[in-house]
């Protein structure tokens with residue numbers, strides 16, 4: 443929008459750079475985040491970066507961006523990284539292990555933390571960021587799904603601003619009015635989460651039985667890490683996102699509807715009681731929600747080409763098929779059951795996806811394994827962090843046991 447103002451051109455306001463910690467810097471979202479940051483060097487400074495074990499990728503990041511700290515989980519990778527950085531004359535300090543990761547999430551030298559680690563491993567550093575009043579850019583969804591109200595209430599207590607980066611939730615954020623007290627959901631009739639439908643949207647059930655890892659990883663619209671790609675193929679990703687939306691916007695599962703939209707141009711919508719529907723559109727490129735969440739309430743260039751509507755062939759919508767994609771129902775049920783059920787769903791799914799990627803279970807057994815674990819695990823109140831961690835651990839054990847009986 444053009445600003446209408448007086449005729450005197452003002453010099454741009456000089457603001458101190460925001461300092462960023464990027465958890466999961468070597469991943470798909472991590473790489474997109476670094477791309478956006480590198481377009482605005484005066485505006486953002488990278489304080490900390492983390493990865494599990496990919497030290498070669500991490501060395502490249504450190505040499506290019508010169509962060510103060512780099513944390514590796516894997517010890518041998520941390521040692522290799524130290525050696526490489528020393529030889530390159532890069533001043534980044536290398537730390538190692540989960541305690542260092544959590545401490546970096548809390549580190550006051552950064553005012554913004556991007557949580558782009560995959561899976562439950564993000565829980566402690568993300569919670570640390572939420573507890574320390576930062577701007578928290580949340581790409582990771584598993585921590586939010588498993589944590590009950592813990593993460594959001596920690597953010598409320600500390601004054602942390604949680605900005606959703608997951609494209610659907612970022613879209614919803616943009617479709618809801620922001621007031622002085624936060625995002626307002628008054629008058630919302632339904633949140634409509636769009637789903638691409640994944641690589642198997644039109645694949646018959648019989649063919650799904652023999653679907654390969656390679657087919658499941660080949661997402662039609664998005665390039666993402668392996669775990670979320672498999673979740674997109676089963677629609678468990680959409681299930682996790684239903685729960686994520688409930689947590690982020692304080693909604694009930696009955697407030698949420700899922701619509702398959704194969705073009706992935708509408709990233710989600712909000713339908714209001716007066717009949718209005720507000721949608722957010724854009725190319726399927728994570729740099730858009732990342733840039734929106736980094737700069738909000740301002741807007742910055744994300745390197746994404748403009749969307750040309752004359753080149754859009756059409757926008758299509760269909761209902762998700764509950765028979766071929768039972769994972770979606772399981773997520774709705776787990777959230778309705780409440781307590782530790784979403785943590786159980788998430789843990790069982792992580793075990794199942796790992797087994798599928800290793801070639802140990804068939805595609806249709808992914809949801810079966812999750813369902814069996816949900817039936818076998820007792821749901822308890824998600825009272826505090828220890829009860830959530832316990833539920834996660836127990837569910838993984840049950841899922842591994844069920845896995846052994848499947849084959």
Ligand code: NAD
Nearest residue numbers: 466467468469470471493494559560563581582583666667
């Ligand atoms: P990815 O697999 O590409 O990257 C994961 C990152 O986490 C890597 O840096 C890896 O080193 C690190 N990591 C992995 N295991 C770890 C562990 N045990 N401890 C510490 N660090 C660990 O994943 P991704 O596709 O970038 O997704 C990251 C998160 O963002 C996921 O929760 C995903 O659901 C969410 N997300 C991703 C996309 C996308 O387009 N990729 C979109 C929306 C949401």
Ligand code: MG
Nearest residue numbers: 608609610683
């Ligand atoms: Mg998403």
